Amino acid sequence: MSRGRDVVEVVARALAGRPDEVVVTEYDRRGQTVVELTMAPGELGRVIGRQGRTASALRVLAAAAGEAEDQRVVVDFRDE
Numbered sequence: 001m002s003r004g005r006d007v008v009e010v011v012a013r014a015l016a017g018r019p020d021e022v023v024v025t026e027y028d029r030r031g032q033t034v035v036e037l038t039m040a041p042g043e044l045g046r047v048i049g050r051q052g053r054t055a056s057a058l059r060v061l062a063a064a065a066g067e068a069e070d071q072r073v074v075v076d077f078r079d080e
Contacts, residue, residue: 002026003065004073008035011058015046032072035062044079 005026013019021040026033039047048055059075066073 002033002035002071002073003069004033004062004071004075005035007061007065008037008058008075011061012037012039012047015054016040016043017046018043029074032074033066034074034076036076036078038078038080041080044077048077 005024009022009024012022012024016022016039018040021043023038025036025038027036028034037047046054047058049057055075055077062073062075
């Protein structure tokens, strides 16, 4: 597990109404680490926020955490 994944998971669980249904997966794609966040139906809006501000901030935090490990981290959001 990378720091970027840990950051995404902690923040998503804190914002979720149903934190036990937050699923964070991590894989490599073309030299970068992709952190994929999946939440319960209807919950993704809490993490995206108004005009995507929370999602943008989460991406910045994950990227900063990845830089500490010399990784490029990208966050993808999935809604079930």
